[in-house]
Amino acid sequence: MLKQIEGSRGVAEAVALSRPEVICAYPISPQTHIVEALSTLVKSGELAPCEFVNVESEFAAMSVAIGASAAGARAYTATASQGLLYMAEPLYNASGLGLPIVMTVANRAIGAPINIWNDHSDSMSQRDSGWIQLYAETNQEALDLHIQAFRIAEELSLPVMVCMDGFVLTHAVERVDVPEQGQVDAFLPPYEPRQVLDPEDPISIGAMVGPDAFTEVRYLAHDKQMQALDLIPAVAADFRAAFGRDSGGLVRPYRCEDAETVVVALGSVLGTIKDTVDELRDEGMSIGVLGLTSFRPFPLDAVRTALGGAQRVVVLERALAVGIGGIVAANVRMALSGISLHGYTVIAGLGGRAITKASLRRLFHEAAADKLEPLTFLDLDRDLVERELQRTRTTRRSGPAAENLLRDLGTRVG
Amino acid sequence: MPEASKHGTLPFAITLDPGSSLANKTGSWRTEVPAYVDRLPPCNDACPAGENIQQWLHHAEESGYEAAWRQIMADNPFPAVMGRICYRPCETACNRAILDEPVGINSVERFLGDEAIKQGWAVSVDAPASGKHVLVVGAGPSGLSAAYHLRLLGHEVTVRDSCPEAGGMMRYGIPAYRLPRDVVDAEIQRIADLGVRFELNTTVADLRAELDAFDAVFLAVGAHVGRRADIPAGDSARILDAVSVLAQVEQGDQPLLGRRVAVYGGGNTAMDVARTARRLGATDAVVVYRRTRDRMPAHDIEVTEALEEGVRMRWLSTITYADAGRITIEKMKLDETGFPVPTGEFEDLEADSVVLALGQLSDLALVEGLDDVTITDHVVQVGAHLMTGHPGLFAGGDMVPSERTATVAIGHGKKAARNIDAWLRGTTDQRPPRHDLATYERLNTWYYSDAPATVRPRLDLARRVSTFDEVVGGLDASTALFEARRCMSCGNCLECDNCFSVCPDNAIIKLGGGKYEIDLDFCKGCGLCAAECPSGVIEMCPERL
Amino acid sequence: MERVRFYQIGSYAAGNRLLDGELQTVQSDTHRTNSLNSGHRACQGCGEALGARYALDAVMRATGNQMVAVNATGCLEVFSTPYPETAWQVPWLHSLFGNAPAVATGVAAALKAKGRTDVRVVGQGGDGGTVDIGLACLSGMFERNDDVLYICYDNGGYMNTGVQRSGATPHGAATTTTPAVGPQPGNDFGKGKNLPAIAMAHRIPYVATATVADLRDLEYKATRAMKFHGARYLHVLVPCPLGWRTASNETVKIARLATETGIFPVFEAEDGEVVAVSKIRRRLPVADYLQPQGRFAHLFGATPREDVIAKIQAEADRNVRVFGLTDPEVPVHGVVS
Numbered sequence A: 001m002l003k004q005i006e007g008s009r010g011v012a013e014a015v016a017l018s019r020p021e022v023i024c025a026y027p028i029s030p031q032t033h034i035v036e037a038l039s040t041l042v043k044s045g046e047l048a049p050c051e052f053v054n055v056e057s058e059f060a061a062m063s064v065a066i067g068a069s070a071a072g073a074r075a076y077t078a079t080a081s082q083g084l085l086y087m088a089e090p091l092y093n094a095s096g097l098g099l100p101i102v103m104t105v106a107n108r109a110i111g112a113p114i115n116i117w118n119d120h121s122d123s124m125s126q127r128d129s130g131w132i133q134l135y136a137e138t139n140q141e142a143l144d145l146h147i148q149a150f151r152i153a154e155e156l157s158l159p160v161m162v163c164m165d166g167f168v169l170t171h172a173v174e175r176v177d178v179p180e181q182g183q184v185d186a187f188l189p190p191y192e193p194r195q196v197l198d199p200e201d202p203i204s205i206g207a208m209v210g211p212d213a214f215t216e217v218r219y220l221a222h223d224k225q226m227q228a229l230d231l232i233p234a235v236a237a238d239f240r241a242a243f244g245r246d247s248g249g250l251v252r253p254y255r256c257e258d259a260e261t262v263v264v265a266l267g268s269v270l271g272t273i274k275d276t277v278d279e280l281r282d283e284g285m286s287i288g289v290l291g292l293t294s295f296r297p298f299p300l301d302a303v304r305t306a307l308g309g310a311q312r313v314v315v316l317e318r319a320l321a322v323g324i325g326g327i328v329a330a331n332v333r334m335a336l337s338g339i340s341l342h343g344y345t346v347i348a349g350l351g352g353r354a355i356t357k358a359s360l361r362r363l364f365h366e367a368a369a370d371k372l373e374p375l376t377f378l379d380l381d382r383d384l385v386e387r388e389l390q391r392t393r394t395t396r397r398s399g400p401a402a403e404n405l406l407r408d409l410g411t412r413v414g
Numbered sequence B: 001m002p003e004a005s006k007h008g009t010l011p012f013a014i015t016l017d018p019g020s021s022l023a024n025k026t027g028s029w030r031t032e033v034p035a036y037v038d039r040l041p042p043c044n045d046a047c048p049a050g051e052n053i054q055q056w057l058h059h060a061e062e063s064g065y066e067a068a069w070r071q072i073m074a075d076n077p078f079p080a081v082m083g084r085i086c087y088r089p090c091e092t093a094c095n096r097a098i099l100d101e102p103v104g105i106n107s108v109e110r111f112l113g114d115e116a117i118k119q120g121w122a123v124s125v126d127a128p129a130s131g132k133h134v135l136v137v138g139a140g141p142s143g144l145s146a147a148y149h150l151r152l153l154g155h156e157v158t159v160r161d162s163c164p165e166a167g168g169m170m171r172y173g174i175p176a177y178r179l180p181r182d183v184v185d186a187e188i189q190r191i192a193d194l195g196v197r198f199e200l201n202t203t204v205a206d207l208r209a210e211l212d213a214f215d216a217v218f219l220a221v222g223a224h225v226g227r228r229a230d231i232p233a234g235d236s237a238r239i240l241d242a243v244s245v246l247a248q249v250e251q252g253d254q255p256l257l258g259r260r261v262a263v264y265g266g267g268n269t270a271m272d273v274a275r276t277a278r279r280l281g282a283t284d285a286v287v288v289y290r291r292t293r294d295r296m297p298a299h300d301i302e303v304t305e306a307l308e309e310g311v312r313m314r315w316l317s318t319i320t321y322a323d324a325g326r327i328t329i330e331k332m333k334l335d336e337t338g339f340p341v342p343t344g345e346f347e348d349l350e351a352d353s354v355v356l357a358l359g360q361l362s363d364l365a366l367v368e369g370l371d372d373v374t375i376t377d378h379v380v381q382v383g384a385h386l387m388t389g390h391p392g393l394f395a396g397g398d399m400v401p402s403e404r405t406a407t408v409a410i411g412h413g414k415k416a417a418r419n420i421d422a423w424l425r426g427t428t429d430q431r432p433p434r435h436d437l438a439t440y441e442r443l444n445t446w447y448y449s450d451a452p453a454t455v456r457p458r459l460d461l462a463r464r465v466s467t468f469d470e471v472v473g474g475l476d477a478s479t480a481l482f483e484a485r486r487c488m489s490c491g492n493c494l495e496c497d498n499c500f501s502v503c504p505d506n507a508i509i510k511l512g513g514g515k516y517e518i519d520l521d522f523c524k525g526c527g528l529c530a531a532e533c534p535s536g537v538i539e540m541c542p543e544r545l
Numbered sequence C: 001m002e003r004v005r006f007y008q009i010g011s012y013a014a015g016n017r018l019l020d021g022e023l024q025t026v027q028s029d030t031h032r033t034n035s036l037n038s039g040h041r042a043c044q045g046c047g048e049a050l051g052a053r054y055a056l057d058a059v060m061r062a063t064g065n066q067m068v069a070v071n072a073t074g075c076l077e078v079f080s081t082p083y084p085e086t087a088w089q090v091p092w093l094h095s096l097f098g099n100a101p102a103v104a105t106g107v108a109a110a111l112k113a114k115g116r117t118d119v120r121v122v123g124q125g126g127d128g129g130t131v132d133i134g135l136a137c138l139s140g141m142f143e144r145n146d147d148v149l150y151i152c153y154d155n156g157g158y159m160n161t162g163v164q165r166s167g168a169t170p171h172g173a174a175t176t177t178t179p180a181v182g183p184q185p186g187n188d189f190g191k192g193k194n195l196p197a198i199a200m201a202h203r204i205p206y207v208a209t210a211t212v213a214d215l216r217d218l219e220y221k222a223t224r225a226m227k228f229h230g231a232r233y234l235h236v237l238v239p240c241p242l243g244w245r246t247a248s249n250e251t252v253k254i255a256r257l258a259t260e261t262g263i264f265p266v267f268e269a270e271d272g273e274v275v276a277v278s279k280i281r282r283r284l285p286v287a288d289y290l291q292p293q294g295r296f297a298h299l300f301g302a303t304p305r306e307d308v309i310a311k312i313q314a315e316a317d318r319n320v321r322v323f324g325l326t327d328p329e330v331p332v333h334g335v336v337s
């Protein structure tokens, strides 16, 4: 059914259609609207049977989900930013135990300085937590990915994180197609756990494993993600067959065939990039886009196939690996090992900084001319940082950089 | 790596099947290993009759009174008698005395003895007839005990006694207010019912002939001759001896004691005769003793009861002269060794009679013709097996060197019977070595419920001084049960399941029926079971490699 | 009549052949479930292993084995489930050190959603996992009144990591992070963290304390806890021979001394109010409890620390007063310094 609703609402409805049995959450912007909607659905009895647990922290949220999942329930939670970090420990635990929890990450920057706006620093920081990470480009895809996520998670016994850009997607009101319950039920069978806490058949879950088997356990976790490389496209294909639209999969190439320059990115920024690429194509530039839907597992082969013919690759990412630069870029490079081409890392849109078509146009032109720095910070206010650097060089007690910059900006603007 | 789990698809290593820890045999950690041992309870150790007290209390704890009684009867045919007159060395030894008060073993024993009489419980001879015939001389507790045990062992037994009735001092010495005669009669009758032949009013004089006629002879003639003292006395002084007085009373004669009676001596016999005198109408019965109360050989309870009944005590006094109606006493004092020495201070007391209670000697005329029988200090010498120097002639009770109590006499009777039996079969009686003593330190007394001892009811005083009714009452079924359950079961498992429970490694197997076993596969040797065993039954021993 | 009910060892020992079957403990039953099986790797004489089996066996009996256990990281977890062997006979889940109460909540929520409220959930952990790192989750579980019995096995320190101080380490005790050196050796005197009181402040239906020295009481409380729905808390004192530096055979004795000195009050509370206390049978001075333990050895050295002992005595006296642990006439056996 077509609905004109907020992205969060769409996700909440998709989650509800997936019949979770336990939902637990702790509020953090920009995730709040999702769990608010779900709590209402549970409280009103529309979503039943389902327990909504108002926990006291994200650490507890993930822990409740672990318990629920181990007891055989379909479990869901959502978080963002600080909250994701606060649940880092149980995050690893959930994947280590092979519990198919589904979680929405409404992507948001990590402080300090505290910032509620969108970037990918949060989910990128947990890229090696053992979770599958899928990134939504649109609200429709966010909605669809959740339904797929439960199926992927439960088939593999691995937790899945559906990442959607905070505010940009979560708070955007758009028209989405919300499936019917019957369709979802047909697509997503009831959860059949691989292991369950059952008094009739007791097992011990969560043993301590020493050097004798730890590597093997880890290898098996990796192997599961490798299996996901096949499963994710298969589920996306099933989804297309059932619901009649393309959502999910590993990668989404756009006008890449024969492109000399390929831009790689994840999430909602792909829309702006595609628009820009369309314009540049019209202007004659040989440029394409590769959208990554699955970041974990990282689709090395698919990326290599998509980029192998290009002359240059521009990885545009909304997170910064402080001290080296790109996170996605490093992974892309891994896919291109042995292939010689120009590679550029562009850090863009941190903490909610808008990524405009104008900036992208400029950026892609520089790239096409190979005039780009290997590591570029899109729209960085050079003057501003130079002044601060100057201050720190001259004064020991130069004060907090963030506040200095703001003050500096104020004087300039005001 | 382990074989595939029964669940097949369980995640590798992180998820495990129950029961798998049994593969880890933690027994290999052990340096010490617990072992169930039996220790000798101090009561059993102290009982001269060799009763397995802890064991019969164990039965009584479960209201198994008949089983309890039978357990006593295995060693002692006189529970009802002993439950009244025994001096209770068991209770003196009882570990519970350290905790609060000793278990009232004796009162439970009496309850069981009385219950047996009431219920008519009997014993039977199960052993095949041996064809041997044993003569027992003397129907006191020692002779009767021997007769009983010999009969149970399958021998023919004849008991001869000079007196008209059997019982020895149980009948002719110990006053009826302490030991009612129907009780004595009932327990002797039970022995007679086993087929023991009694020949009463028969004094054995010619032992040689009897030794020829019988396959073996047990002598238990007791000590009945009152020891005299050289007291200067006027012609009309009335000086009697305690055992004769008591025997006379038993035979229905009224000994001429007068209204004021002085009893000389500080033993139990002195108390018995003084209390008897009160019951016979003496207005003043005074015990003259040369030392102090705490040095009196009489048991404290006897002294207390005598005092309650109006008997007066003259401690630190000796009688130096007796005459009609009066005696002279000299005050004594104790020297540094506790020995009484005269002070030269004299005093006169009014006394119509003086009863000497200075101990008894045995009349050993019947052995005088036997050269191979040794008499030293007025008693017959016997070996470890209670045999005299004459083959086949055994002796026990008051006539051999020993503590002179009925309980010891009964113990001698049992021991003699076993040795006679062995001798008749041409073997020697072999007993397993005694277990180590279950001392208080070996117990964990925390576990015993707090429980003060049950006090036996006593006759009111008015009736005590005017009649020979029994002074001390018995327990009823519920108080007897309570008292039995005060037993701490020292050195013997009481099936508390503590060991089974406190083992952190579930390394104790409860087999049921009071049996437990250590699972050596898993016992780490922590020692908790041993530490928390209330009755001290578990011992930690070094692990042998 | 009172006397006829006297049973030799009464209810002090685990079993008693003189008691009727239904009055027998779970632990004395030949068919007890041994929730924690043999072959686990706890130290010799471990109180935690003992306490856990006592408690969970009782819960198993109370629920007809319809239970699930969630365990925090710590000795109990490490010694029971080192791959490839588990000692647990119950469905059991270990997630993390600080999240057992929340995981338990999750299990309970799942069971509720599935309509399996007959299956009951027990969360359990050491004192560190409970009073320190797990406190937030525990408090959340209490506050929501989730249907979980949480059992804390208090051995007064982070034993699994090598005997470091926890929020439940007693005052004056030496641990590897509060060593017996300096002018105030051992653990500092703060005000302590009284978790049973904190639990009671949540007004949850049931809070109780127990020790491994009184099995019957512990079983009673574990059983009683299962009669309630909602959040319940059981705090069990479990001496640790390794950390307390006591002989392996003294575990039960030391727990007993903890109660008999008033160091560890044993009580029950419902809806935030104390409803029953276990009276001290023979009150003893705290020194009797402290002296056998190596972790307090520095209090009894060449210059005995009477001042510190007196402070600890004052804490015990306070417990005795506040909880009414003695009947007025119960004297102290020995000298209370």
Ligand SMILES: Cc1cc2nc3c(=O)[nH]c(=O)nc-3n(C[C@H](O)[C@H](O)[C@H](O)COP(=O)(O)OP(=O)(O)OC[C@H]3O[C@@H](n4cnc5c(N)ncnc54)[C@H](O)[C@@H]3O)c2cc1C
Pocket (backbone or CB within 6 Å): B085, B086, B087, B137, B138, B139, B140, B141, B142, B143, B160, B161, B162, B163, B167, B168, B169, B170, B173, B174, B175, B202, B203, B204, B205, B220, B221, B222, B223, B224, B243, B246, B268, B269, B272, B363, B366, B396, B397, B398, B399, B404, B405, B406, B407, B408, B409
């Ligand atoms: C007044 C008094 C009170 C006592 N109170 C207690 C007490 O409370 N508790 C306790 O444990 N002990 C008590 N005793 C001691 C106890 O009675 C004796 O130690 C015990 O009776 C000794 O037993 P026996 O079988 O050796 O001898 P006795 O009981 O003396 O029996 C010996 C028997 O042998 C018979 N006899 C002797 N010579 C011959 C012969 N030639 N031919 C045939 N028969 C013969 C005698 O007639 C007598 O019946 C008391 C003793 C006395 C005197």
Ligand SMILES: Cc1ncc(C[n+]2csc(CCOP(=O)(O)OP(=O)(O)O)c2C)c(N)n1
Pocket (backbone or CB within 6 Å): C048, C073, C074, C075, C076, C097, C098, C125, C126, C127, C128, C129, C130, C133, C155, C156, C157, C158, C159, C160, C161, C166
């Ligand atoms: C988050 C985290 N911090 C620290 C640890 C290390 N750690 C594991 S067990 C433990 C101590 C456990 O103490 P406690 O809960 O009292 O249980 P005990 O071992 O004493 O039974 C610690 C500190 C951990 N596993 N996880």
Ligand code: SF4
Pocket (backbone or CB within 6 Å): B033, B034, B502, B503, B504, B505, B506, B507, B508, B518, B519, B522, B523, B524, B525, B526, B527, B528, B529, B530, C045
């Ligand atoms: S309690 Fe268990 S492990 Fe310890 S010594 Fe006894 S049987 Fe062995």
Ligand code: SF4
Pocket (backbone or CB within 6 Å): B492, B493, B494, B495, B496, B497, B498, B499, B500, B516, B529, B532, B533, B534, B535, B536, B537, B538
């Ligand atoms: S602990 Fe109890 S059951 Fe075990 S041996 Fe001792 S008395 Fe018997």
Ligand code: SF4
Pocket (backbone or CB within 6 Å): C041, C042, C043, C044, C045, C046, C047, C048, C049, C075, C076, C079, C155, C159, C160, C239, C240, C241, C242, C243
């Ligand atoms: S360290 Fe302490 S708690 Fe841990 S296993 Fe050993 S005794 Fe038990």
Ligand SMILES: [Mg+2]
Pocket (backbone or CB within 6 Å): C126, C127, C128, C153, C154, C155, C156, C157, C158, C159, C166
């Ligand atoms: Mg601890």
